Each structure stands twice: as C-alpha cells, then as structure tokens.
Amino acid sequence: xxxxxxxxxxxxxxxxxxxxxxxxxxxxxxxxxxxxxxxxxxxxxxxxxxxxxxxxxxxxxxxxxxxxxxxxxxxxxxxxxxx
Numbered sequence: 001x002x003x004x005x006x007x008x009x010x011x012x013x014x015x016x017x018x019x020x021x022x023x024x025x026x027x028x029x030x031x032x033x034x035x036x037x038x039x040x041x042x043x044x045x046x047x048x049x050x051x052x053x054x055x056x057x058x059x060x061x062x063x064x065x066x067x068x069x070x071x072x073x074x075x076x077x078x079x080x081x082x083x
Contacts, residue, residue: 019070030055
C-alpha cells in the first residue's frame with residue numbers, strides 16, 4: 001500500500017489511498033474513504049479499517065493495516081495490495 005500526498009496552493013496536504021485492481025491499475029478511494037483510513041491510522045496503525053462505515057458500496061471490504069491488504073469479508077478473498 002502506498003500513499004500519494006497532493007500539495008494544494010495553501011500548503012495543505014491531502015492523502016490519497018489507492019488499491020490495485022484486477023487489471024493492474026491503481027484506483028483511488030474517494031476522499032471520504034481516504035479520510036476514514038487516515039483517522040483509523042491515527043488510533044491504531046496495526047488495526048483494521050471497515051470501509052463500509054463510510055461507503056455502503058464498500059461494505060464487504062476491510063483493510064488490514066498491518067499487511068496493507070484489502071479483504072472481502074463475504075468471500076474471504078484477499079484483494080490486491082494498497083498504496
């Protein structure tokens with residue numbers, strides 16, 4: 001998993017989290033999901049992020065912050081790496 005930091009005009013930083021899709025392309029999460037991931041990281045950098053707490057379409061997915069992988073809870077399938 002990698003993090004992209006975008007600098008805005010007023011030197012504010014925005015963190016963009018991305019996941020690797022089945023076609024080998026990096027896809028960004030929404031701003032709300034990125035903010036949620038960052039908030040969870042502040043509390044427990046080795047915990048898990050429940051993506052459905054912020055985006056209902058992502059309800060089956062969790063992120064294991066220690067391994068930096070996304071998992072689909074209903075199938076148990078490990079998704080591609082995150083960055």
